[in-house]
Amino acid sequence: MSDIFQRNGxxxxxxxxxVMQRLLAEESLALSVELLEGPSPTLSVGGIQLTSRHDRIKEAQQQAASLPPDSPQLHVYGTGLGDLQRVLLASTAADxxxxxxxNGALFMLVLQSLEQDDWLDDPRISLHYAADHPEIRLPFFALPAELVLSDDANARIRDRLVSExxxxxxxxxxDPRHPENRRLLEQGMKLLESDPDVAGLFGTQTGRDAFVIATGPSLQQHLPRLRALSQLPERPLLICVDTALVPLRRQGILPDVVVSIDHNITSRHLPPDDSALMTLVYLPRIDAELLAGWQGPRYVGYSSSPLYAEIRQQVPRAQLFVAGSVIHPAIDLAVKMGAARITLFGADFAFPGNKTHTGWDDGDLGPQVGISRHWVHDGRGEKVRTQLNFRSYLIELERYIVQHPEVRFFNTSRDGALIVGTEFDPDWTAP
Known part of the structure; x- marks a missing residue:
């Protein structure tokens, strides 16, 4: 054991x-390590350079400048070579x-190689494993190299940091000032003024079970049974996202409510034929001609986006939770309609089986699966391919679930991303 590690340890x-006991139990870093010479020598781990090798202190000062200097609590994600910690201790008033x-193994490597006892011994420093907290803490700086090198145990926090x-x-x-956004709002103004407020649906299904149906690959396995269930006189409320309508209709499944928020949606995704028995809930910016062709009831609402700040003053409407994906307002609608139990179908946030969606060809609804470079853990603890925006949608749904303890949330497949806060419905979920 080196003298350096003895002092740090x-x-x-x-x-x-x-923390020390956990570090001692870490397996050796499985990545190649190289010392990079320069005015400020640094380490390259798996081809990822931990810091600048030209001026590490100036780099750390720039990183520190992004944090509020008067905040009593600051958070650093990743340990690096200790440079940012030293700068913060010297230049801020943080308590x-x-x-x-x-990455515990990476930190062990640094502890064995470089003196870190100066900042570790400062009483203002607190040391944690990132995954010991279910949520990220603000204000923070996340060291870029360690967002790449984060180990699997800390992946969920890593994903939240990247999303933030x-x-x-x-x-x-x-941006509400963007000309295209203004045009989209203006072209839908007449319908916005005439269509009823989505609040008219709130509280209308108190205590009823709701199925919220998305378009992930795992939906395919449930379609035959959903068709049989949909024809029963007593069944859960069926709410689907817009892109799930076509595959559901092909199976003879008629949802009660369809939710749409994306201005890129066309009649190919949202065919108006035989829509008289379905309610459409939408947000402004969707093509007015498409909306006008819908035969059933229409309800309109807003999200919290600044995009709607001005128009909300002119035409008041209720708000639905939106955080990038149409599944968010579909679930929020079910909650606000009064559902006490919500079961999710096709909510995969990933590409299980190397497929992107049910009922659509690879790339029809976004990037092709072949370009995905990211992953999440599925319901069995295995890695499944995904893309960055899917990870962000998953994070925001998990946060939403935490805020609604009065509702029980169930998932129906282990193939997609594990959704923390949901239970696997034993009646629908394969082992």
Whole structure:
């Protein structure tokens, strides 16, 4: 055991013995490690450079500048080489700097190689494994290299960090000042003014079970049974997302409510034929001609997006929860209609079996499965391919479920992403 590790380990054992015991139990890092020379030598792990090798301190200062200097609590995700921790301790008024380990084996490598006892011994430092907390803490800085190198045990927190970092970029298309957004709102204004408020549906199904049907690949296995169930006089409320309507109709399944929010939806996805017995719930920006062709009742609402801030003042309507995916308002509608038990179908947030959706060809509803480079854990604890936006949709649904303890949520497949907060319905879910 090196003198460096003995000094680092002594501080860890004194301050956080439980963390030290976990670190000692970590398997050796399974990635190649290379020392990169330069004005500020650094490590390359699996081809990922941990820090700048030109000026590590200046890099850390830029990272620290993104955090509020007057915040009493700061959070650093990833341990790096200790540079950001040192800068924060020297330059901020924080009472506590929480350091969250994203890769235990990587931190062990650093502890064995470089002196870290200076910042570890500072009483303002708290050290945790990131996954010990179910949710990310704000304000934070996540070290970019360790968002890539995060180990599997900390993957859920890693996904939340990545999603949070991307929020600003992801919201750019919804800028209310964008001319195309203004055009889409203006073309639908007459229907917005004449169609009833979605609030008219709230509380109308109190205590009823609801099935919320999305378009993930796992929906396919349930279609025959859903068809039989849909024809019973006493059955759950059936709410589907817009892209699920076509595969459901092909099976002779007529949902009670269809939810649509995307201005890219066309009559190919939302055919108006034989729609008289189905209710359509939508958000503004959808093509007015498409909406006008719907034969059944229509209800309109908003999301919390600034996109609707001005128009909401002119035409008040109730709000549905939207966080990127149409499944969010479909589930929120079920909750607000009064459902006490919600069962999800096709809510995969992933590409089980290397398929993207039920009833649509690969790439019809978005990127092809072949370009997916990300993963989540499925219901069996295995990795399943996905894409970044699906991971963000999953995260926001899990947060929504936490906020609604009065509702029981069930999933019907282990093939897609594990949705924390749901139970597997034993009557629908294969082992």
């Amino acid at each position: 002594a501080v860890l054992m004194q301050r956080w013995p439980h 506590q700097v929480h350091v969250h380990i994203l 970092v991307h929020v600003g970029f992801n919201n750019q298309p919804f």
